[in-house]
Amino acid sequence: MSKKSTYKPIGIFDSGFGGLTVLKEIVKEMPQYDYLYLGDNARAPYGSRSFETVYEYTLECVNHLFNMGCELVVLACNTASAKALRTIQQKDLPRIGPNKRVLGVIRPTTEIIGNHTKSGNVGVLGTAGTVSSGSYLVEIEKFFPNIHVYQEACPMWVPLIENNEHQSEGAEYFIKKHVEHLMQQQPNIDAIILGCTHYPLIIDKIKKYLPDNVQLLSQGTIVAKGLKEYLHRHPEMEINCSKSGIVSFYTTDLTATFDKSATLFYGKEVKSKHLAL
Numbered sequence: 001m002s003k004k005s006t007y008k009p010i011g012i013f014d015s016g017f018g019g020l021t022v023l024k025e026i027v028k029e030m031p032q033y034d035y036l037y038l039g040d041n042a043r044a045p046y047g048s049r050s051f052e053t054v055y056e057y058t059l060e061c062v063n064h065l066f067n068m069g070c071e072l073v074v075l076a077c078n079t080a081s082a083k084a085l086r087t088i089q090q091k092d093l094p095r096i097g098p099n100k101r102v103l104g105v106i107r108p109t110t111e112i113i114g115n116h117t118k119s120g121n122v123g124v125l126g127t128a129g130t131v132s133s134g135s136y137l138v139e140i141e142k143f144f145p146n147i148h149v150y151q152e153a154c155p156m157w158v159p160l161i162e163n164n165e166h167q168s169e170g171a172e173y174f175i176k177k178h179v180e181h182l183m184q185q186q187p188n189i190d191a192i193i194l195g196c197t198h199y200p201l202i203i204d205k206i207k208k209y210l211p212d213n214v215q216l217l218s219q220g221t222i223v224a225k226g227l228k229e230y231l232h233r234h235p236e237m238e239i240n241c242s243k244s245g246i247v248s249f250y251t252t253d254l255t256a257t258f259d260k261s262a263t264l265f266y267g268k269e270v271k272s273k274h275l276a277l
Contacts, residue, residue, distance in 0.1 A: 008242045009034035010227075011070030013061050016044035016162060017258075018197030019076030020265035022105065025220030026074075027247060029228055034246045038065055038275065039262070041253035045158050046079040047127030047196075054129065058084035059092060060277060066097055071240040073102045074227065078126055078195050078219075081106045082133035101237060105219050108226030109193055110139035114147060116215050117191040121148050123182045125206070126195030128153040136195060150189060152182035154196075161198045162261065166205070175202060179209040191215045201265065250275040 012023045016039055023037050040046075040061050046054050058080040065073050075081045081104030088102050113122055124136045131153040140149050156174040160166045183189060190213055194200065200218045207216065231238040249272035251258035262270040 006242060007034065007244075008069050008071050008240055009036040009246070009248065010241055011035075011062075011065035011068070011073035012037045012076050013040075013058070013065060013073060013080065014038075014075075014077040014197065015040050015046035015057070015080065016158075016198075017041075017261050017265045018158070018161075018199075020262055020270075021197050021200045021218075022074070022076035022220045022223050023247075024266050025224040026227055029221075029224035030231075031245055032243045034242045034244050035248070036065065036068060036070060037247070037249045039249075039251045039253075039258060039272075040277075041251045041258055042277070043252065045127070045162070046077065046083075047129045047158060048155065049079075049129065051083045051133075054079055054083040055087055059088055062088060062092075062102055063096065064275060064277070066100060069242075071100050072237055073100070074223070075102060075104045076197055076223070078105060078197065079129040079133075080104070082130045082135035101234075103227070103230065105197065105223050106135050106139055106195075108223050109195075109217060109219055110136060111143055111226070112222060113140060113191060113193060113217065114144040116217060117147065119188045119190045120146060121150065121186045121189045123186075123189040123192040124149060124151045124195045125154055125157075125178065125182060125192060125199065126151065127158060128155045130195050136193065148186065150182060150185040152178050152185075154178040157202065158196065158198050161201050164261070164264070166202050171202070172205065175205045176209050179206055183210070189214060191217060193217050194219065198265075249273070252277055 085104040131151045160171045255272045
């Protein structure tokens with residue numbers, strides 16, 4: 001059998017670097033599988049783009065991952081999960097890959113949020129695209145209809161992180177501003193979802209402006225455990241995932257630039273290949 005027919009990695013997609021914080025936790029949880037990460041850095045960020053554009057870009061990248069051998073793809077991007085996932089699942093998969101699966105990062109987080117709040121007041125910090133989509137409101141309502149959700153869009157956080165300016169005084173101003181805006185909506189918030197996979201890199205700075213009783217939920221570990229449970233529940237998918245412990249990285253932009261920043265997000269050295277769209 002050729003390598004192509006036996007190499008079936010789990011695809012991890014993000015518009016940029018943030019999904020690497022999710023991949024890092026997935027690999028830690030399940031190191032035996034092969035993984036293929038694709039960052040659409042040439043067209044990032046997705047957070048401020050329209051539903052139509054995010055859907056079009058995400059579908060194009062998912063198709064590339066399918067063509068590279070992935071049977072299962074995780075959208076490790078809140079904006080793509082919010083603006084493209086449902087359409088891809090309902091409209092495109094039956095046509096392009098009825099036996100393939102695409103999962104997102106929003107549902108695993110919303111399924112467990114009720115276990116982390118005593119006050120019933122939950123906050124979401126996310127990109128403008130994720131917040132305006134209302135996806136967290138809809139999903140939390142399904143699982144925990146009695147929980148009150150308050151959102152705050154943080155449009156400057158991703159650019160600051162991706163330009164490695166998140167340790168600067170300028171970053172401090174924007175982090176403080178948005179955390180305080182969220183807490184002003186409802187001072188009794190006691191659990192906050194970091195609704196963007198970049199935000200773990202500034203988690204300590206976010207904590208500085210919160211009361212000690214507020215729990216911050218980072219998606220990496222939640223999604224990793226959710227994916228493990230999903231594969232356990234779906235042995236027909238699990239058997240299709242190759243297991244050589246190989247992690248590969250692709251970017252639609254310059255590999256040297258990607259590798260430098262990706263190492264910061266992934267926590268170890270990254271060597272990527274270029275994918276032309």
